[in-house]
Amino acid sequence: MQQAFSDDRSPSAAGLTLVGVGPGDPQLLTVAAVRAIEAAAVVAYPVAREGADGMAATIAAPWIGASQRRLPLLFPMVSEAEPRRAAWHAAAEALAAEVAAGEVVVLLCEGDASLFASCSYVLLALAERHPSCPVRVIPGITSVAAAAAAGSWPLALQGEGLLIRPTPESPAALERLLDWAVAxxxxxxxxxxxxxxSWVRPLLEARGLLDQALFAQRVGWPEQLLAPAAQVPASEQPYFSLLLVRQGWPPVLP
Ligand SMILES: C[S@@+](CC[C@H](N)C(=O)[O-])C[C@H]1O[C@@H](n2cnc3c(N)ncnc32)[C@H](O)[C@@H]1O
Structure with a gap:
């Protein structure tokens, strides 16, 4: 991938900054993220449909000024490849045009800007179609880190590993993943x-893992729910939910 990175560009130089805004609490933007937003003339952000507010823009709202131009970019939540590709390309063209016109632009990204993030596709599309467009990335606090912190739940200790991934699509695939995670x-x-x-919970229960799992929903939002997995009934839950599952504890502990 060829890309012109310019981390040292001055705050007023035209360019695009992808800004991770954290998972919900506006206090969990980094100082660098807030400074980049404040310095921007154009604040771009993903929306799932025309007229929607956008999660990243809602999180960063306290840091966006009334005089800054807002640029919603449509990223439809569909599984088909073509509408998604078209949306990434359209977003890349819109952002590149703003930068070519001399604007300082930020693109807000929920959580971290590099972890299962729509803006990563924009980054790749820009590298392909506008390789001279100056782009930099400011990392954000991930939903995983925020959930672990809110639940006082150590993510990994000593020789343990940590795997962040989407929940498998089927019980059989989750069984295989859990076998591997234990080993x-x-x-x-x-x-x-x-x-x-609705099917993950009974599977964890059958394996005796419910007591070692933390369920986290809408972390950092007023309606945040953090609970031992055993306390959350087996029903469909909102999209902004995640699970932390520990397989055991290392031998040397306080
Ligand atoms: C497309 S991924 C985005 C991940 C995000 N870029 C990050 O750094 O955390 C969306 C998934 O992240 C998780 N997620 C994101 N924000 C969350 C939050 N505030 N509370 C709980 N889970 C969240 C959910 O599992 C959701 O389905």
Whole structure:
């Protein structure tokens, strides 16, 4: 991938900054993220449909000024490849045009900007179609880190591994993943849990893992729910839900 990175560009130089805004709490933007937003003339953000507010823009709202131009970019939540590709290309063209016109632009990304993030596709599309467009990325706090912190739940210790991935699509695939996680002492952070929780919970219960799992929903939002997995009934849950599953504890502990 060829890309012109310019981390040292001055705050007023035209360019695009992808800004991770964290998972919900506006206090969990980094200082660098807030400074980049404040310095921008154009604040772009993903929306799932025309007229929607956009999760990243809602999180960053306290840091966006009334005089800054807002640029919603449509990223439809569909599984078909073509509408998604078209949306990434359209977003890349719109952002490149703003930068070519001399604007300082930020693109807000929920959580971290590099973890299962729509803006990563924009980054790739820009590298392909506008390789001279100056782009930099400011990392954000992930939903996984925020959930672990809110639940006082150590993610990984000593020789343990940590795997962050979408929840598997089927019970058989989750069984295989859990077998591997036990064998390799790996904590699992399972995203995109919502619709799958109705079958994930009974499977964890059968394996005696409910007591070692933390369920986290809308972390950092007023309606945040953090609970031992055993306390969350086996029903469909909202999209912004995740699960942390620990396989055991290392031998040397306080
Ligand atoms: C497309 S991924 C985005 C991940 C995001 N870029 C990050 O760094 O955390 C969306 C998934 O992340 C998880 N997620 C994101 N924000 C969350 C939040 N505030 N509370 C709980 N889960 C969240 C959910 O599992 C959701 O299905």
């Amino acid at each position: 390799s002492s790996t904590t699992l952070a399972l995203l995109k849990l919502g619709q799958r929780w």
